[in-house]
Each structure stands twice: as structure tokens, then as C-alpha cells.
Amino acid sequence: MKCILGKAYFSDVKDKIKQYPYLDRDLDCDILIIGGGIDGAILNFYLSQKYNVALVDASRFGMSCTSAATALLEYQLDDYAQDLKDFMSEEDIVKVYKMGLESIEMMSEFILKFGNHSHFKKTPSLMYTDSILGMKALKEEHLFRLKHNFKSVLYTEENNPYPFKFKLGLYNEDGGAEVNPYLFTKQMIENAVNQKQMYENTMIDRLTYNNDRFEVITTFDNKIMCNKVILATGFDFSLMNEKDLCERVISYSIVTKEIEGIDWEKSTRIQDYKEPYHYLRVLPDNRLIYGGEDSPYKVETIDNSLAEKKYNKLKNDLIKMFPHLETQIEIDYEFCGVFGSTKNNLGLIGQTENPNIYYFLSAGANGIINAMSGSKLIIDLLEGKENDLEDLFSPLREN
Ligand SMILES: Cc1cc2nc3c(=O)[nH]c(=O)nc-3n(C[C@H](O)[C@H](O)[C@H](O)COP(=O)(O)OP(=O)(O)OC[C@H]3O[C@@H](n4cnc5c(N)ncnc54)[C@H](O)[C@@H]3O)c2cc1C
Structure with a gap:
């Protein structure tokens, strides 16, 4: 397959x-x-x-x-703690978050022993939203993390340090990492x-x-x-x-050519709270990788023409997010793959x-x-x- x-x-x-x-x-x-x-x-x-x-x-x-894989590594799961409570106890959610942190430490130990030949780096992460529902979810998650002694900061329109707009951002200083998965x-x-x-x-x-x-x-x-x-x-x-065995979707990614002046975010992985959601990261060679736009995986083939539409949509959305970079956003790579999730x-x-x-x-x-x-x-x-x-x-x- x-x-x-x-x-x-x-x-x-x-x-x-x-x-x-x-x-x-x-x-x-x-x-x-x-x-x-x-x-x-x-x-x-x-x-x-x-x-x-x-x-x-x-x-x-x-x-x-x-x-x-975009290889955004973090303890956070696809859903927030509030939504996971239908499937796990609060104690188990905390256990799983801690396991995520331990897994990142295991990766760090491996890299320390064998050398960093895979661009591994610990990074903060940002989840942002403009919707009322999204803001409610981010605030709840923020409180859950603080309650269980995980670091968490909320950014609003007033103290947003990023060069793109959002109403509310959930910033996590530690607990994330990135790597070249290959x-x-x-x-x-x-x-x-x-x-x-x-x-x-x-x-x-x-x-x-x-x-x-x-x-x-x-x-x-x-x-x-x-x-x-x-x-x-x-x-x-x-x-x-x-x-x-799990719900399978196709997830799409584009990678730009090198862009000047994107050091602002060299160390943050970013995700929005939309349906379908998107994720963004700055690559070590100053390119942006932007992905998401998931579509259902129905037949055992990946549809080329649908993929083209998704890549174009991703490019247009990226330009909307960073209008000041419009002339520099040229796409070098387009690819998609199967992704699966469980309840x-x-x-x-x-x-x-x-x-x-x-x-x-x-x-x-x-x-x-x-x-x-x-x-x-x-x-x-x-x-x-x-x-x-x-x-x-x-x-x-x-x-
Ligand atoms: C666009 C996209 C973005 C993603 N972003 C992230 C992310 O940010 N973070 C994250 O954690 N995950 C992410 N993922 C998910 C991630 O890619 C997967 O979790 C991960 O790659 C799964 O690795 P794997 O080794 O299980 O699967 P694979 O890499 O698919 O490897 C399975 C292997 O099994 C082999 N195989 C299958 N059947 C047989 C057989 N009968 N005999 C012998 N060999 C067989 C295949 O040849 C293949 O090499 C993303 C996925 C996609 C598509």
C-alpha cells in the first residue's frame, strides 16, 4: 500500500x-x-x-x-485534556503528558550519545486561535496544565510577540522538540x-x-x-x-524555498485551532514547512488532483498569514501521506x-x-x- x-x-x-x-x-x-x-x-x-x-x-x-512527517514532537495530544476526559481519567492524561516529556528526554539522551546528525532541537510551541470555541478550549487547557504543574502562558492580541495576528495563543516554553525524522x-x-x-x-x-x-x-x-x-x-x-485499526486521513505539506528574515520563529512550532487544522515550523535551512488540510482516506490510493488543490490552498493560506513575505514564498516541495488517530x-x-x-x-x-x-x-x-x-x-x- x-x-x-x-x-x-x-x-x-x-x-x-x-x-x-x-x-x-x-x-x-x-x-x-x-x-x-x-x-x-x-x-x-x-x-x-x-x-x-x-x-x-x-x-x-x-x-x-x-x-x-513534519516531526513536531511534543507531549500534547491531538485533542485537549478537556476532550480526552471522555476516554481517559484526568490522572491518565497527566501520565500520558509526562510520558511525552520522558520520550523527548530519551531522544535527547540518544542524540547526546550518538551525535546530533538529525537536526534535533528542543523547542517551545504555540497553539493559536481566533474563534470563540477555540479560545474557550485554549483557556481550559491552560488551566489544566497549570493545575498539574506544566508550564503554560497565554498570549492575547495585546502581548502577542509573533509577526502574525491571533486572538489567543497558548505558549508552552518547554515540552516540545523537532527533528528530521528520516x-x-x-x-x-x-x-x-x-x-x-x-x-x-x-x-x-x-x-x-x-x-x-x-x-x-x-x-x-x-x-x-x-x-x-x-x-x-x-x-x-x-x-x-x-x-x-484507527481513523486514517491524508495530511498535506508544502515546503518553501529559503526565506530571509524568518529568524523570529526559529524555535517555535505553531499550530492553529481550526477545522481542518494547520501546523507550521521553520526548518534549519530557513524554509517554512506548512501542513494540514487533512482529507479522509477512503480508498487505498492517494488522489493526485486533490493533492494539487490542497497544496495550492496551503500556499494561499501561508501568504495570507505572512503577507509581508508574499514575494519570497516559493514552493520547493509538495508531499502528502497517511496519518492515523485513535479515540x-x-x-x-x-x-x-x-x-x-x-x-x-x-x-x-x-x-x-x-x-x-x-x-x-x-x-x-x-x-x-x-x-x-x-x-x-x-x-x-x-x-
Ligand atoms: C503530513 C504528515 C505530517 C505528520 N506530522 C507528524 C508530526 O509532526 N509528529 C508526529 O509524531 N507524527 C507525524 N506524522 C505521523 C508520522 O508520520 C507517523 O506517526 C510515523 O511516520 C509512523 O512511522 P512508522 O514507522 O510507523 O510508519 P512508516 O514510516 O509508514 O513505516 C512503516 C513501514 O512498514 C513497511 N511495511 C508495511 N507493510 C509491510 C510488509 N507487509 N512487509 C514489510 N514491510 C512492510 C513499509 O514499507 C514502511 O517502510 C505525520 C504524518 C504525515 C503524513
């Missing part, structure tokens, strides 16, 4: 992930991870330090949805210890389970025998025989009905960082330890 369309900015780099072979023989391992996007790469990095793990991908590592995947892949057990261009066709062991068959008819299978196939659910905004991470099949699907706006803490969760489950995130992320949960 094709999950991305167009030329993605983040994977358009000279220093690509080194090429790994395709599997051309049968293989035996303890754990097989299927899918080498950012999620599979993160999980493989941590698991391979303890277990005999093999990682396979149908294509090249990191070239699917991972390359399309380059981070590269670092995770190339620093994993199981270098000889990673295979690209190796598509899994089917799995069968007999006598507590899996026989996993590739499209070239090679067999992988293993005890446990972890599906990190992103928003491609073909191997699960389940079409609606409680959390990914599907954990054991399934067959306890030896795990899902590692990081749906949601902060799916990428949650793959960091999600790896710890998987290790705890493998070791039979309790983890208080288990129920919240369980693929068997109702939300």
Missing part, C-alpha cells in the same frame, strides 16, 4: 540510510519486527540490545510515512547492534502460527522462523486483516489476541516520540513486568 505521494523534503538528503540487503534465504530469530520506518527503527534499536531481533521492510528504511531513523538503524539481521526490499506476504512458532513468508518465498512478531507497518494494515489519541502498542503478535503502531500527533516510551513498554511486556501504560496503549482496548 502506498502511504506517501510527492517528493518529501526530509528524505531529500545526500547522506541516505546505507543500503541493507534483501533476504535471499531462510532465517531464524527470536523476534521479527516487520516495518522499518521510524517506529520499527526505534524499537529495533532498543530491542536488539537484549534480544535476537531481525528487522525487515518491504521497501527502503524510512521512505514511507516517516519521510512525510535522519533520526538513519541514526537508529545504523547504530543498532543487529546490523547483520536487517533487510530492506523484503516484503512479508503472510504469517502462520504452529506449535508456538511463527513461519513468516516473504513475497520471494523465503521463510523467517521466529517466536514473536511485532508489526510496525505504520498505517498499512494489510497484514492485520483489519481495515479500521484516546494514543498509538496501538502491545499484545494482541495472539499474545505472541504485538502491534507497534504509533498513531496520533505525537506518535513519533511515543515510539520511544513505547519501546520501553514492549520490553516490559516481553519481560512480564508491569507497566502502567499497558492498558492505555493496548491494541485490545475499546478506545
Whole structure:
């Protein structure tokens, strides 16, 4: 299934992930991870330090949805605490926010150890709105954060420090970060210890389970025998025989050419409170990436002509937001990809009905960082330890 369309900015780099072979023989391992996007790469990095793990991908590592991600990293979920209360207790929401912060710290530690080769940076974030409903929501979220000792500042029209207008802004000084998702995947892949057990261009066709062991068959008819299978196939659910594991949409992005004078925001990720919503970030080479305009994902193809309309709309909206930059806003990249979300905004991470099949699907706006803490969760489950995130992320949960 094709999950991305167009030329993605983040994977358009000279220093690509080194090429790994395709599997051309049968293989035996303890754990097989299927899918080498950012999620599979993160999980493989941590698991391979303890277990005999093999990682396979149908294509090249990191070239699917991972390359399309804007990679705004933060503890905040798609919805605000007030809306999440239908699906989680207040205590659980705080637990999940804290987990987001821990995940960013895990990323920082990794970068500290292996070097910052993926443009990782901690950043503040701003959510802004002009609508009455939006202002109510931002004020409630502000109070929720203060109540639970998270930093939060409200900007109004009077003290707005940004060069574009809004009625109310929710500013979060810490708790956010940004990264090049493709380059981070590269670092995770190339620093994993199981270098000889990673295979690209190796598509899994089917799995069968007999006598507590899996026989996993590739499209070239090679067999992988293993005890446990972890599906990190992103928003491609073909191997699960389940079409609606989460709500899937297509999200669209444009990236401008370099623009002078946008240093004002070098360190902020910005999102509006609209339907459909938009997100903005300044890239390290002084370009703007602007995305959103999500459309429903109905058929298993991405519509080229709809994408063109969405890119034009994004460009026009960007010019409206920054009229003083109109002559400089030229578009260099246009791409879109599949994005998925669940009711409680959390990914599907954990054991399934067959306890030896795990899902590692990081749906949601902060799916990428949650793959960091999600790896710890998987290790705890493998070791039979309790983890208080288990129920919240369980693929068997109702939300
Ligand atoms: C426009 C856009 C903006 C986004 N912005 C953000 C953001 O700001 N922050 C954030 O956290 N997330 C964001 N996301 C979501 C983010 O992209 C995903 O959460 C993330 O990329 C998922 O990574 P993954 O590794 O699970 O999936 P993928 O990158 O799609 O990787 C899955 C891999 O599985 C492989 N695979 C599938 N089936 C098989 C098979 N049968 N056999 C072998 N291999 C198989 C595929 O080849 C693929 O490489 C955004 C998404 C889009 C589209």
C-alpha cells in the first residue's frame, strides 16, 4: 500500500540510510519486527540490545510515512485534556503528558550519545486561535496544565510577540522538540547492534502460527522462523486483516524555498485551532514547512488532483498569514501521506489476541516520540513486568 505521494523534503538528503540487503534465504530469530520506518527503527534499536531481533521492510528504511512527517514532537495530544476526559481519567492524561516529556528526554539522551546528525532541537510551541470555541478550549487547557504543574502562558492580541495576528495563543516554553525524522531513523538503524539481521526490499506476504512458532513468508518465498512478531507497518494494515485499526486521513505539506528574515520563529512550532487544522515550523535551512488540510482516506490510493488543490490552498493560506513575505514564498516541495488517530489519541502498542503478535503502531500527533516510551513498554511486556501504560496503549482496548 502506498502511504506517501510527492517528493518529501526530509528524505531529500545526500547522506541516505546505507543500503541493507534483501533476504535471499531462510532465517531464524527470536523476534521479527516487520516495518522499518521510524517506529520499527526505534524499537529495533532498543530491542536488539537484549534480544535476537531481525528487522525487515518491504521497501527502503524510512521512505514511507516517516519521510512525510513534519516531526513536531511534543507531549500534547491531538485533542485537549478537556476532550480526552471522555476516554481517559484526568490522572491518565497527566501520565500520558509526562510520558511525552520522558520520550523527548530519551531522544535527547540518544542524540547526546550518538551525535546530533538529525537536526534535533528542543523547542517551545504555540497553539493559536481566533474563534470563540477555540479560545474557550485554549483557556481550559491552560488551566489544566497549570493545575498539574506544566508550564503554560497565554498570549492575547495585546502581548502577542509573533509577526502574525491571533486572538489567543497558548505558549508552552518547554515540552516540545523537532527533528528530521528520516535522519533520526538513519541514526537508529545504523547504530543498532543487529546490523547483520536487517533487510530492506523484503516484503512479508503472510504469517502462520504452529506449535508456538511463527513461519513468516516473504513475497520471494523465503521463510523467517521466529517466536514473536511485532508489526510496525505504520498505517498499512494489510497484514492485520483489519481495515479500521484507527481513523486514517491524508495530511498535506508544502515546503518553501529559503526565506530571509524568518529568524523570529526559529524555535517555535505553531499550530492553529481550526477545522481542518494547520501546523507550521521553520526548518534549519530557513524554509517554512506548512501542513494540514487533512482529507479522509477512503480508498487505498492517494488522489493526485486533490493533492494539487490542497497544496495550492496551503500556499494561499501561508501568504495570507505572512503577507509581508508574499514575494519570497516559493514552493520547493509538495508531499502528502497517511496519518492515523485513535479515540484516546494514543498509538496501538502491545499484545494482541495472539499474545505472541504485538502491534507497534504509533498513531496520533505525537506518535513519533511515543515510539520511544513505547519501546520501553514492549520490553516490559516481553519481560512480564508491569507497566502502567499497558492498558492505555493496548491494541485490545475499546478506545
Ligand atoms: C503530513 C504528515 C505530517 C505528520 N506530522 C507528524 C508530526 O509532526 N509528529 C508526529 O509524531 N507524527 C507525524 N506524522 C505521523 C508520522 O508520520 C507517523 O506517526 C510515523 O511516520 C509512523 O512511522 P512508522 O514507522 O510507523 O510508519 P512508516 O514510516 O509508514 O513505516 C512503516 C513501514 O512498514 C513497511 N511495511 C508495511 N507493510 C509491510 C510488509 N507487509 N512487509 C514489510 N514491510 C512492510 C513499509 O514499507 C514502511 O517502510 C505525520 C504524518 C504525515 C503524513
